[in-house]
Amino acid sequence: MSRPALRWAVCGLAAALVALTSAPSRGQEKKDPPKVTHQKAKPSAERASGVIIKAEPVAASRAKGNGAGAVRLTINTSAVWRDWARDQATPNANQSPRKAAERGANSVATKGEPETKDDLVVIQVVPESRVETRFRTLLDETSKGAPTPDQARADAGQKDPAGGAKTRVAKPVRFTAADLKPGLFIEADFRRASGNNLATTVAVVRPVSDASGTPGGGK
Numbered sequence: 001m002s003r004p005a006l007r008w009a010v011c012g013l014a015a016a017l018v019a020l021t022s023a024p025s026r027g028q029e030k031k032d033p034p035k036v037t038h039q040k041a042k043p044s045a046e047r048a049s050g051v052i053i054k055a056e057p058v059a060a061s062r063a064k065g066n067g068a069g070a071v072r073l074t075i076n077t078s079a080v081w082r083d084w085a086r087d088q089a090t091p092n093a094n095q096s097p098r099k100a101a102e103r104g105a106n107s108v109a110t111k112g113e114p115e116t117k118d119d120l121v122v123i124q125v126v127p128e129s130r131v132e133t134r135f136r137t138l139l140d141e142t143s144k145g146a147p148t149p150d151q152a153r154a155d156a157g158q159k160d161p162a163g164g165a166k167t168r169v170a171k172p173v174r175f176t177a178a179d180l181k182p183g184l185f186i187e188a189d190f191r192r193a194s195g196n197n198l199a200t201t202v203a204v205v206r207p208v209s210d211a212s213g214t215p216g217g218g219k
Contacts, residue, residue, distance in 0.1 A: 046189070046190055046191070046192075046197075047187065047188065047189050047190075048075050048077055048121040048123070048187075048188050048190070049075075049077065049081070049185075049186065049187040049188070049205075050075045050076045050077040050078065050079045050119075050121070050185070050186070051075065051076050051079040051084060051104065051107075051110050051182075051183065051184070051185050051186075052073050052074070052075055052076075052101075052180060052181065052182050052183065052184050052185075052186060053074050053075070053076045053110075053115065053120075053182050054072075054073070054074035054182060055071055055072070055073055055074075055180055055181055055182055056071065056072045057070070057071055057072075058070045058071065058072045058124060070124055070125065070126045070127065071124070071125045071177060071180055072122060072123070072124050072125075073122070073123050073124075073125060073180060073186075073188070073199075073202075074120055074121075074122050075120065075121045075122075075123065075186065075188065076110075076115055076119055076120060077119050077120070077121055078115075078116075078119040079110060079185070080141075081136070081141045081185065081205075082138055082139070082141060084104070084107055084110060084185055084207075085136070085138050085185070085207035086138060087107055088100075088103060088104060088107060088185075088207045094172065094173055095173065096173065097173060097175050097176075097179035097181070097184075098179075098181070100173075100183070100184065100206070101179070101181035101182065101183040101184050102183060103183065104182075104183030104184055104185065105181075105182050105183030106183070107183070110183060121188075121197070122197060123188050123190045123197040123198070123199045123202075124196050124197065124198055124199060125177055125180060125199045125202055126198060126199070127177075129177065129198070129199040129200060129201065129202060130200065130201045130202070131175060131176055131177045131179075131180070131201075131202050131203075131204070132174075132175075132201065132202070132203050132204070133147075133172065133173070133174045133175045133203070133204050133206060134146065134147065134187075134203045134204070134205050134206070135147070135148060135149045135151070135152040135172070135205070135206050135207075135208050136152055136205055136206075136207060136208070137152055137153065137155075137156040137207070137208060137209075138207060138209075139156065140152070140155070140156060143155075144187065144203065145187075145203065145205050148172060149172060149206075149208040152208050153208060172206075175204040177202075179204070180202065180204070184204055185204070185205050185206075185207075186202055186203060186204055186205060187202075187203045187205055188201070188202045188203070189201045189202075
């Protein structure tokens with residue numbers, strides 16, 4: 001074999017060996033990275049808490065049984081529970097809804113909080129919305145509250161201001177949809193539907209104090 005032919009044969013063999021050694025095995029074959037798909041989050045329930053600064057009727061429809069129509073509430077979420085409740089808490093929970101709303105509307109925490117677009121949440125309370133009354137102590141800023149003042153105090157390790165069930169003469173006032181007025185502190189669960197925030201549950205949260213009249217038990 002001539003030298004040029006031999007040289008070309010050697011070069012061809014070397015190239016074949018390089019290709020063979022660099023080719024990945026079947027177990028090492030490079031796979032394309034999986035495609036990442038971005039899916040929109042499913043609409044879910046949301047929650048907003050703060051002081052009602054506006055309540056407007058939005059429909060002439062009537063709820064079955066109680067005659068309450070739909071109401072649009074504007075909530076200022078920048079209102080801090082402890083600041084608002086400090087001058088609202090009373091030893092008893094028998095204050096009328098109207099007086100409670102008036103007192104809350106005149107609270108320093110209500111009037112002094114900014115009302116920026118980012119702080120305001122608008123919800124609609126419809127006939128199907130559930131309205132309930134809950135009770136919290138001054139220091140309780142995270143829980144949903146208790147169904148009774150006594151339970152709220154017990155949860156916080158405080159004393160019963162009435163001194164026991166025998167001296168208690170009236171049940172706590174329970175709020176309805178018709179009682180939702182500016183000045184009340186609420187916690188609302190809602191969902192987005194038809195371009196509106198429709199309330200599923202609205203809890204009017206009432207502050208309670210201990211036997212000394214000190215909001216939050218004086219802690």
